[in-house]
Amino acid sequence: MPRCSDRFPIDSEPRASPSAHPPIRPSAQRNPIAVSSSETVVETKALTKRYDDFTALDALTMRVGKGEILGFIGPNGAGKTTTIRILVGLSKPTSGTATIAGADCLNDAHKIKRLVGYMPDDFGSYHNMRVSEYLDFFGAAYGIGRSHRIKRIDEVLDITGATYMHDLYVDALSRGMQQRVAIARTLMHDPQVLILDEPANGLDPQARIDMRVMLLRLSEMGKTLIVTSHILPELARICNVVAMITRGKLRAFGTLDEIMRDVQQKRTFEIMLISGDQVERVGQTVRRWLQEHTVDDDDTAVTCAQTEMMVRFSTHLNDREVAPLLSHLISQGETITQFREVATDLEDAFLSVANAGDRSDGGVADKPASSEVSSGVSATGADA
Numbered sequence: 001m002p003r004c005s006d007r008f009p010i011d012s013e014p015r016a017s018p019s020a021h022p023p024i025r026p027s028a029q030r031n032p033i034a035v036s037s038s039e040t041v042v043e044t045k046a047l048t049k050r051y052d053d054f055t056a057l058d059a060l061t062m063r064v065g066k067g068e069i070l071g072f073i074g075p076n077g078a079g080k081t082t083t084i085r086i087l088v089g090l091s092k093p094t095s096g097t098a099t100i101a102g103a104d105c106l107n108d109a110h111k112i113k114r115l116v117g118y119m120p121d122d123f124g125s126y127h128n129m130r131v132s133e134y135l136d137f138f139g140a141a142y143g144i145g146r147s148h149r150i151k152r153i154d155e156v157l158d159i160t161g162a163t164y165m166h167d168l169y170v171d172a173l174s175r176g177m178q179q180r181v182a183i184a185r186t187l188m189h190d191p192q193v194l195i196l197d198e199p200a201n202g203l204d205p206q207a208r209i210d211m212r213v214m215l216l217r218l219s220e221m222g223k224t225l226i227v228t229s230h231i232l233p234e235l236a237r238i239c240n241v242v243a244m245i246t247r248g249k250l251r252a253f254g255t256l257d258e259i260m261r262d263v264q265q266k267r268t269f270e271i272m273l274i275s276g277d278q279v280e281r282v283g284q285t286v287r288r289w290l291q292e293h294t295v296d297d298d299d300t301a302v303t304c305a306q307t308e309m310m311v312r313f314s315t316h317l318n319d320r321e322v323a324p325l326l327s328h329l330i331s332q333g334e335t336i337t338q339f340r341e342v343a344t345d346l347e348d349a350f351l352s353v354a355n356a357g358d359r360s361d362g363g364v365a366d367k368p369a370s371s372e373v374s375s376g377v378s379a380t381g382a383d384a
């Protein structure tokens, strides 16, 4: 499983400074209320969206403050796009409210359009259009006058480090260049809030670093950012606040440090095996052993990785308490190559929170959102 620190040396680049948030536990608690301490810009209250009998978004309550970068994390189908579509006025909630700078996302569509810049995942197709013409087109759509548009195009290209692209054709841009131009486009009408869907998707490592620097700069300018991403270490580098959502419910909210601190109350162990054939069997044995030796239901989550010949579990047990598990496995005739504690990172935190939330729903654990999240790990036993 990739680790944050494997890919991006700590302190080699600017990071978002965490703002003070009351810690909200990433536990099985149903729909924690997410509160930000700085001036509220984005706020949802019990936001719910149903499609017939299916609840895509379930009483989402959260606040995001001025200048904050919210990392909005969730697996496929969690409800991120549903939330975003409501925030930008493209979808009507079944119940609850969403406001941006006090404007109601449902009833103040005109104000919302001025307040929000939305960058969807898909850049779209624009033939025979230069970057300046592309930005001019969107500026006009926002009702910006011609002379102001010309000035503004230069400003947004400067902010996004894309001045040299002014005369290039849009359809000849690389993915990284397109993403810069797409952000420039969202800035044309100088919105307070930027909602960016997977801005780092498809970018090479250097372009990702450039993207991070750019998003941090926008935050320093006082913009409030909501950023979705499946690349969790990417978000860890830039977000002041993280919201984790699965099955339409908010499972955890807080600074990364707060979420990690809570998750780290449990320790994660990996059991490395000699053969992939052992994985399911050992997973079941570990699960049964944990059920017998712990009182906390949260302590019985076991994940198995067939290709990595690995079983992983998290527990509150201390060394003395967990050591007999190794003896037990050996007495069962299992060959163990390693039994070790592993450091917890954002991906583990996400999986831990998602699994705890799903168990509290009595449901099936969501599959991790991407190969980077899952790294071949799948839920097993009663978690599957």
Ligand SMILES: Nc1ncnc2c1ncn2[C@@H]1O[C@H](COP(=O)(O)OP(=O)(O)OP(=O)(O)O)[C@@H](O)[C@H]1O
Pocket (backbone or CB within 6 Å): 051, 054, 056, 074, 075, 076, 077, 078, 079, 080, 081, 082, 083
């Ligand atoms: N128009 C619709 N009708 C019925 N169900 C829908 C509709 N739009 C979304 N859904 C369902 O709502 C759930 C949440 O979808 P949503 O697109 O918000 O997820 P997401 O977190 O953005 O996922 P992804 O990361 O794949 O984009 C999914 O189960 C989806 O199938």
